[in-house]
Amino acid sequence: MTKEKGRIQKKVETVLVGLQKTIPDAHCALHHVNPFQLLVATVLSAQCTDERVNKVTSQLFKKYPTPQAFSQAEIGRIEEEIRSTGYFKAKARNIQNASRMIIEKFGGIVPDSMDELTQLPGVGRKTANVILSSAFGKSEGIVVDTHVSRVSQRLGLSKNQDPAKIEEDLMELFDRENWNFISHAMILHGRRVCNARKPDCEHCILWDPCDSRGKK
Numbered sequence: 001m002t003k004e005k006g007r008i009q010k011k012v013e014t015v016l017v018g019l020q021k022t023i024p025d026a027h028c029a030l031h032h033v034n035p036f037q038l039l040v041a042t043v044l045s046a047q048c049t050d051e052r053v054n055k056v057t058s059q060l061f062k063k064y065p066t067p068q069a070f071s072q073a074e075i076g077r078i079e080e081e082i083r084s085t086g087y088f089k090a091k092a093r094n095i096q097n098a099s100r101m102i103i104e105k106f107g108g109i110v111p112d113s114m115d116e117l118t119q120l121p122g123v124g125r126k127t128a129n130v131i132l133s134s135a136f137g138k139s140e141g142i143v144v145d146t147h148v149s150r151v152s153q154r155l156g157l158s159k160n161q162d163p164a165k166i167e168e169d170l171m172e173l174f175d176r177e178n179w180n181f182i183s184h185a186m187i188l189h190g191r192r193v194c195n196a197r198k199p200d201c202e203h204c205i206l207w208d209p210c211d212s213r214g215k216k
């Protein structure tokens with residue numbers, strides 16, 4: 001093992017232990033009771049806070065609890081229900097079309113594979129990773145949102161800007177058994193401590209291994 005590889009491995013171990021210590025119960029913040037609800041919530045979460053999504057879905061799922069309900073609803077009604085999440089026209093269209101595909105192609109059941117999930121309208125790799133990890137307990141990848149991107153770059157775990165490349169870097173660094181935890185823990189760390197505008201470096205448990213410590 002080269003000196004540089006040893007340094008990176010030590011950094012990875014320190015990051016994992018630090019996150020396990022501070023966020024041991026890291027999990028998906030989107031409220032859901034089944035894979036379909038998580039799919040809808042994740043689509044709605046694009047460019048929107050989880051708090052806002054949870055507020056919207058608390059009523060939305062009462063009115064439209066199944067793919068069948070969404071597929072048969074007037075698109076204008078869905079748009080009004082989700083308007084506050086932003087990009088509501090595109091989101092409503094994707095949710096309704098995904099619901100119809102789930103019914104017509106997958107027998108009314110949300111599929112549990114990356115290839116099938118990413119066939120659904122509005123579902124890219126990030127959304128599929130959320131569904132696979134939180135609804136099915138499968139570790140197919142690592143969720144890379146804006147928080148994970150920022151934290152990964154600041155820590156020096158990835159020099160890439162592209163989410164797909166960042167995911168590849170993280171998947172290579174962390175053991176597969178830790179992928180789901182790392183996904184949610186890094187998201188929460190990015191929200192609570194390592195935020196975009198003013199990172200709280202003073203109280204960050206990852207201060208030592210961070211390449212950007214003390215930098216704003």
